Amino acid sequence: MMFIPTLKEDPGEAEIPSHALTLRAGLIRKIASGIYSFLPLGLRVLKKIERIIREEMNNAGGIEVILPVIQPSELWKKSGRWDEYGPDMFRLRDRNDRDFCLGPTHEELITYMAHLDIKSYKELPLNLYQIQVKFRDEIRPRYGLLRAREFIMKDAYSFCSNVQDLDLVYNKMYSAYIKIMERIGLSYKVVNAETGLIGGNVSHEFIVLAGDGEERLVYCPECGYSANMEMADFACAKKNKENTELKEIKEVSTPGIRDIDSLSKFLNTGKGQTLKTILVMDNRKKIYAFIMSGDRELNITKAGKSLGKNLELSRDEEPGRNLKAGFLGPVGLEKDIEIYADHSVSDMKNFVTGANREDMHLINVNTGRDFKVRQWGNFSYACDGDNCIECGAKLKFEKGIEIGHIFKLGTKYSEKFGARFLDKDGKLRPFVMGCYGIGVTRMLSAIVEQNHDDKGIAWPVSVAPYHINIITTTAKDPNLSEAAEDIYSKLLKMGVEVLYDDRDLSAGIKFKDSDLIGIPVRFIIGKKYIDKKVIDVETRMDRAKTELPVDSINGFIKEFKSRNNI
RNA sequence: CGGGACGUGGCGCAGUUUGGCUAGCGCACCAGUAUGGGGUACUGGGGGCCGGAGGUUCAAAUCCUCUCGUCCCGACCA
Numbered sequence: 001m002m003f004i005p006t007l008k009e010d011p012g013e014a015e016i017p018s019h020a021l022t023l024r025a026g027l028i029r030k031i032a033s034g035i036y037s038f039l040p041l042g043l044r045v046l047k048k049i050e051r052i053i054r055e056e057m058n059n060a061g062g063i064e065v066i067l068p069v070i071q072p073s074e075l076w077k078k079s080g081r082w083d084e085y086g087p088d089m090f091r092l093r094d095r096n097d098r099d100f101c102l103g104p105t106h107e108e109l110i111t112y113m114a115h116l117d118i119k120s121y122k123e124l125p126l127n128l129y130q131i132q133v134k135f136r137d138e139i140r141p142r143y144g145l146l147r148a149r150e151f152i153m154k155d156a157y158s159f160c161s162n163v164q165d166l167d168l169v170y171n172k173m174y175s176a177y178i179k180i181m182e183r184i185g186l187s188y189k190v191v192n193a194e195t196g197l198i199g200g201n202v203s204h205e206f207i208v209l210a211g212d213g214e215e216r217l218v219y220c221p222e223c224g225y226s227a228n229m230e231m232a233d234f235a236c237a238k239k240n241k242e243n244t245e246l247k248e249i250k251e252v253s254t255p256g257i258r259d260i261d262s263l264s265k266f267l268n269t270g271k272g273q274t275l276k277t278i279l280v281m282d283n284r285k286k287i288y289a290f291i292m293s294g295d296r297e298l299n300i301t302k303a304g305k306s307l308g309k310n311l312e313l314s315r316d317e318e319p320g321r322n323l324k325a326g327f328l329g330p331v332g333l334e335k336d337i338e339i340y341a342d343h344s345v346s347d348m349k350n351f352v353t354g355a356n357r358e359d360m361h362l363i364n365v366n367t368g369r370d371f372k373v374r375q376w377g378n379f380s381y382a383c384d385g386d387n388c389i390e391c392g393a394k395l396k397f398e399k400g401i402e403i404g405h406i407f408k409l410g411t412k413y414s415e416k417f418g419a420r421f422l423d424k425d426g427k428l429r430p431f432v433m434g435c436y437g438i439g440v441t442r443m444l445s446a447i448v449e450q451n452h453d454d455k456g457i458a459w460p461v462s463v464a465p466y467h468i469n470i471i472t473t474t475a476k477d478p479n480l481s482e483a484a485e486d487i488y489s490k491l492l493k494m495g496v497e498v499l500y501d502d503r504d505l506s507a508g509i510k511f512k513d514s515d516l517i518g519i520p521v522r523f524i525i526g527k528k529y530i531d532k533k534v535i536d537v538e539t540r541m542d543r544a545k546t547e548l549p550v551d552s553i554n555g556f557i558k559e560f561k562s563r564n565n566i
Numbered sequence: 567c568g569g570g571a572c573g574u575g576g577c578g579c580a581g582u583u584u585g586g587c588u589a590g591c592g593c594a595c596c597a598g599u600a601u602g603g604g605g606u607a608c609u610g611g612g613g614g615c616c617g618g619a620g621g622u623u624c625a626a627a628u629c630c631u632c633u634c635g636u637c638c639c640g641a642c643c644a
Binding site for chain 2: 010324327
């Protein structure tokens with residue numbers, strides 16, 4: 001008797017394949033927005049994923065622990081993140097009115113632990129990890145397990161006495177992550193995700209490629225450069241207009257034309273011939289203007305980095321200022337607003353901008369002649385046609401799911417927590433830390449996202465809930481049932497995981513369910529068994545069908561096991 | 567948080583605009599018969615106070631108010 005409740009139809013709430021399929025195949029059930037139960041099949045997959053991760057972490061020198069889910073507010077106040085984290089954190093209070101949270105991550109706790117128990121450089125380096133549930137009250141939980149509020153993560157934290165050792169541990173983790181991806185059988189990319197504001201810190205994201213993923217990444221097919229959209233460096237596609245003659249600037253009436261789309265249509269020109277002006281402000285409400293080619297988008301992260309400030313869009317009309325939303329431009333802009341120009345503007349000539357007057361734009365505007373740029377930089381996202389910063393080849397774009405993120409933390413947390421050790425020279429130093437995360441439950445969704453067809457899931461053997469699915473074409477024939485039982489126990493003895501569908505249902509239903517839940521190999525015991533002691537073997541991934549005499553089962557299983565390292 | 571939509575047996579939906587009989591359909595479920603290699607056919611069943619609260623009305627799934635939940639979208643307009 002098994003508990004695998006499958007659904008015939010896609011649940012209405014499911015937007016992407018992995019969401020629909022994890023529900024339909026009876027892996028998970030939603031309990032509240034972003035909160036899921038794992039049913040037996042889902043749990044088995046989860047355990048498989050965890051096992052692979054655990055093995056690779058152990059191989060890479062990790063040591064497993066479990067840290068509490070419920071964490072006292074004091075630790076978070078110490079790091080300053082009690083306030084920083086904001087509404088993303090689930091908070092609770094005990095009967096004595098002490099504040100706690102459900103841990104969204106564990107840097108605070110682990111640093112505190114290190115502070116308690118690591119005293120000497122002789123105990124370093126140390127790399128502790130756990131596979132533990134985490135809680136984040138996401139603004140918008142989405143896509144089932146992909147963006148959930150309760151989810152399982154593997155998180156590791158390393159403690160070293162110096163940055164050289166951190167580099168070593170970091171590299172070990174990097175290769176462990178690659179092994180994990182390879183063993184599971186995912187197609188992925190590692191992207192550079194260095195965060196400039198913190199400075200010097202290295203970080204890599206492991207992205208599982210998927211069209212429905214939320215992460216956008218850029219890569220170079222020639223030299224292998226890759227980065228996420230936010231961080232990607234690139235060489236702007238040239239517009240090739242070096243010898244164009246500068247025309248006379250003119251004001252034109254553009255009633256109600258407030259966006260680039262309608263502007264380029266109205267003036268019958270390409271978007272690349274228009275100039276986009278975006279106002280942002282820093283945390284002191286000082287306003288800056290960023291200009292870029294109209295077919296580009298502001299990368300506010302980069303813009304902020306170049307100014308060394310946290311920027312946000314200046315969204316509302318600022319009171320007492322002459323800022324005409326939809327008709328902004330660098331010419332005649334209020335004097336105190338500095339103009340930062342994206343490289344995409346550098347070879348633009350005679351372009352269109354807002355006139356800073358309602359319903360008016362300027363044409364034949366030219367940089368230098370008509371306005372001054374305070375600073376040039378790369379402030380937009382890479383676009384189709386842009387080139388690799390390293391080798392000049394055309395960049396390519398992909399979408400994906402962020403599955404892993406590794407990070408050189410340095411001493412940020414250890415300093416705040418006074419987590420120090422006594423070094424060789426007898427001096428107290430803060431631990432040099434790194435942290436390394438993998439979204440375990442998210443990984444499950446990502447695997448489904450990459451391994452499905454119109455009939456259902458097709459699990460890679462490495463994480464399949466079972467290896468082999470035995471189906472009898474009827475449950476009414478005792479000969480078949482007996483044979484199935486025999487084969488079932490034989491397979492178990494041989495060390496493969498078998499799911500025997502003995503339900504008294506028509507064969508068609510069992511086939512459909514089997515396709516849906518995606519077990520890699522199917523043994524069909526039916527007429528052919530009665531006639532000539534032969535079973536049909538189907539493989540889910542490539543849908544190949546072969547006949548297998550029962551005498552040859554041993555050999556088949558041996559081959560299957562060795563091929564899949566079971 | 568802002569905008570939009572939805573909430574009717576386990577699941578997917580109709581009915582709501584224009585209030586009016588015992589609230590429907592498909593799937594699933596239970597019993598039976600025939601089936602038994604791709605969601606088979608037929609027969610007979612069980613299950614819903616229409617998310618919740620309040621209101622309007624002779625009468626509310628349907629209209630109004632509030633509330634809870636769920637899903638989608640959210641600089642490119644600056």
